[in-house]
Amino acid sequence: MSFILGITGGIGSGKSAATQWFESQGITVIDADIVAREIVEPGQPSLQAIQQSFGDWVLLEDGNLNRRALREYIFQFPEARQTLEKITHPAIRQSIIQQLQQAKSPYVILVSPLLFETNQHELVHHTLLIDADEQIQLQRASQRDGQNEEQIRKIIAAQMSRTQKQQLANDTVLNDGLLEHLHLQLKPLHLKYLQRAEQVF
Numbered sequence: 001m002s003f004i005l006g007i008t009g010g011i012g013s014g015k016s017a018a019t020q021w022f023e024s025q026g027i028t029v030i031d032a033d034i035v036a037r038e039i040v041e042p043g044q045p046s047l048q049a050i051q052q053s054f055g056d057w058v059l060l061e062d063g064n065l066n067r068r069a070l071r072e073y074i075f076q077f078p079e080a081r082q083t084l085e086k087i088t089h090p091a092i093r094q095s096i097i098q099q100l101q102q103a104k105s106p107y108v109i110l111v112s113p114l115l116f117e118t119n120q121h122e123l124v125h126h127t128l129l130i131d132a133d134e135q136i137q138l139q140r141a142s143q144r145d146g147q148n149e150e151q152i153r154k155i156i157a158a159q160m161s162r163t164q165k166q167q168l169a170n171d172t173v174l175n176d177g178l179l180e181h182l183h184l185q186l187k188p189l190h191l192k193y194l195q196r197a198e199q200v201f
Contacts, residue, residue, distance in 0.1 A: 002106070003106075004108050005124060005128060009113070011141045012132065012140035012141030013137055014132055017175070017182055018128075021183055025190055026106075030099045031111050032096060036088065042063040053083055097123065131162060134162075171189055
């Protein structure tokens with residue numbers, strides 16, 4: 001089993017920029033968001049379970065999950081979120097564990113926006129927070145996702161606070177939006193993680 005680094009950060013904090021740099025150093029990155037999409041693809045048991053629990057309206061004509069309809073439904077009926085999470089969370093966790101075990105790089109990264117909010121932090125040995133001030137988060141997320149400021153503020157408010165994440169994380173990198181600044185902070189951490197990987201495992 002490799003040394004597993006968990007990376008997290010709020011919306012628009014620059015997690016992708018950080019993980020891309022680690023990938024360029026030959027480190028395998030497993031993205032919890034991608035796993036969450038994979039487990040509800042057509043033919044997957046989780047999608048069948050969602051259809052059985054909620055009804056056929058959760059599917060689009062092509063058999064894919066109607067994310068928008070499901071999101072709106074959960075917004076109207078918050079208790080439905082628990083039903084959904086009981087189906088998806090174990091499947092996400094199982095897939096992440098499988099992919100972590102298959103990773104061949106010196107250490108492996110699990111990146112998840114909800115690393116601390118879910119029990120995914122239990123799967124990692126060490127955590128790195130990619131931190132950014134709210135103004136940068138708003139600016140970056142609105143450019144990328146085309147969402148308005150109000151929507152992004154709601155997402156930020158729903159996530160664990162920056163202060164809480166800073167207290168929980170083993171390492172924190174402040175991302176001011178300049179890639180070279182981010183990379184300068186990541187390089188010594190990468191060397192530290194390579195050493196940890198050799199010592200511990």
